[in-house]
Amino acid sequence: MSFYGLVDGSDASLKSYLNNLSGVDQVGAEARAAMLATRSIKTTSKRWAIDTAITMVDLTTLEGADTPGKVKALCTKAVRPDPTRGRPWI
Numbered sequence: 001m002s003f004y005g006l007v008d009g010s011d012a013s014l015k016s017y018l019n020n021l022s023g024v025d026q027v028g029a030e031a032r033a034a035m036l037a038t039r040s041i042k043t044t045s046k047r048w049a050i051d052t053a054i055t056m057v058d059l060t061t062l063e064g065a066d067t068p069g070k071v072k073a074l075c076t077k078a079v080r081p082d083p084t085r086g087r088p089w090i
Contacts, residue, residue, distance in 0.1 A: 054081045054082060055081065057081065
């Protein structure tokens with residue numbers, strides 16, 4: 001099996017691929033991190049990121065003892081994860 005022509009799925013081919021990668025430019029990486037740390041993120045972008053993260057929250061239970069009330073609460077949370085918002089998400 002070939003994954004993007006880079007490795008065949010074995011540990012040996014993955015190690016070989018990783019060992020052939022060029023090193024990280026430490027100075028460049030630190031400069032980029034410093035630049036990103038000073039950037040301000042627009043409010044709309046922050047809202048979008050938070051909304052996206054909230055929609056990815058796992059709403060399942062692992063205990064297997066779901067009651068109709070728990071299922072209803074999970075469904076309500078899925079439709080409106082943030083009850084302070086005025087509109088449902090879906």
